Amino acid sequence: MELTPLYWILLMFSSGLTAGDASLHISPDSSQVFEYDSLTVSCDVGWVVKRFTLKEETTECGNTWGKRNILDCIISSLRTRDIGQYWCESGSGERSSTVNITVHDGCVILESPALPVTEGHSVSLNCRYKKTPSNLTADFYKDGSLIRNESTGVMTIPAVSQSDEGLYSCRHPELGESPESRMTVTESPGSDTLYSTVQRPSGQRM
Known part of the structure; x- marks a missing residue:
């Protein structure tokens, strides 16, 4: 895509820092x-x-x-x-x-979680339209490949896992395609994996 x-x-974000206690x-x-x-x-x-x-x-x-x-x-x-x-x-x-x-x-966006989601939680991805069409049907893509068609325009993953990480987008047959967004999945609390990290801008210009 x-x-x-x-x-x-x-x-332009290269070096990682450990997140503090801020929410x-x-x-x-x-x-x-x-x-x-x-x-x-x-x-x-x-x-x-x-x-x-x-x-x-x-x-x-x-x-x-x-x-x-x-x-x-x-x-x-x-x-x-x-x-x-x-x-x-x-x-x-x-x-x-x-x-x-x-x-x-444009006319189509994919509403997906802005922050990382925890493994095992349910996640819904909503293909949202600027003007509601008569037909809500949407195709959902992961890493550029079609994975599902939903007549309601909403795709639900009942229990996300690490394999669900990737770039997601959706497409309406008449209104077009949304941009891509990355969904990140973290391990359940209590694991040895760092729950969240941040990135420091390198300061480079385009």
């Missing part, structure tokens, strides 16, 4: 949103929301984008320039896990 600008951003929340809980939708990114008290996009180096909510309050960063009327990675950061430079947000100016 065609590479989107988001994947060029991902190539990162996204509303709506989706890594894809339509252009002109709103997005709320929430952190713990004392942490701020930062991002890295194609248009900017690392910047903080409330400076040139977003409206900041004690816990939340509210981004109204999203544009494609808002595509990028978002995270919470403390004053000492500790970082939460990150989320990759895609803003799509």
